[in-house]
Amino acid sequence: MQLRRGCINWEEAQSGRGSRYHATVNMDCVVCGDTIKDSSCCFVAVDVETANANLASICEIGVVSFASTGMVEGWQTLVNPGDRFDPVNVSIHGIDERAVNHAPRFPDVAPRISALLHRKTVVSHMAFDRVALNRAYEKHSLPSIDCTWIDTARVCRRAWPRFARRGYGLAAIASWCGIQFDHHRAQEDARAAGSILLCAVSATGLSVSDWIIRSRQPIGPDRLRDRGARRW
Numbered sequence: 571m572q573l574r575r576g577c578i579n580w581e582e583a584q585s586g587r588g589s590r591y592h593a594t595v596n597m598d599c600v601v602c603g604d605t606i607k608d609s610s611c612c613f614v615a616v617d618v619e620t621a622n623a624n625l626a627s628i629c630e631i632g633v634v635s636f637a638s639t640g641m642v643e644g645w646q647t648l649v650n651p652g653d654r655f656d657p658v659n660v661s662i663h664g665i666d667e668r669a670v671n672h673a674p675r676f677p678d679v680a681p682r683i684s685a686l687l688h689r690k691t692v693v694s695h696m697a698f699d700r701v702a703l704n705r706a707y708e709k710h711s712l713p714s715i716d717c718t719w720i721d722t723a724r725v726c727r728r729a730w731p732r733f734a735r736r737g738y739g740l741a742a743i744a745s746w747c748g749i750q751f752d753h754h755r756a757q758e759d760a761r762a763a764g765s766i767l768l769c770a771v772s773a774t775g776l777s778v779s780d781w782i783i784r785s786r787q788p789i790g791p792d793r794l795r796d797r798g799a800r801r802w
Contacts, residue, residue: 613691615764619663622656626705632757636764646757648673663754692717695740695763724785729770
């Protein structure tokens, strides 16, 4: 996959999807050719799919680690939500009761999720994934995750004026940035969200840390106060 429109260029290594229930892909640094270690991860992106309108009904989750050069590692698993599947949700992501029949329950995968997100900058596109994870942790009386969230929809609305008011859905932004992905698969959506953040970093000159601050400010202010950041 090639990113364009001022984004950092990197290529995705090809590999199989692995197990239906778990998939992990290791990526190589396109600069040095070596496998990137966890210590080089600068943020992680996350996406979930749900079985119905109850945001705690997570039926798939994907987590992707990123370094400045691109994707480092991806992890994905189906989850048995122990809940009904709404036909509307199934029509979106294609996951139904049969697909998760032998998949782990959320409490079984929560330790892995917590380890991947603990004290990290965590990226999601819009608030849906953050709220869904919080609801699932609350439903199962699990300790909340200590992390810093950044919403790439808010980043896009501030990085590119054309998306300030409309058109900032994940698919639209990814298409404009030249990011190809399999929409509504959790790991793929997470990869797209993380790649969009790298595009914004490259296009604006603001760092991920800068964007944590800027994304929480109103759209109107066009610079980070007291940081000396480039105006965008």
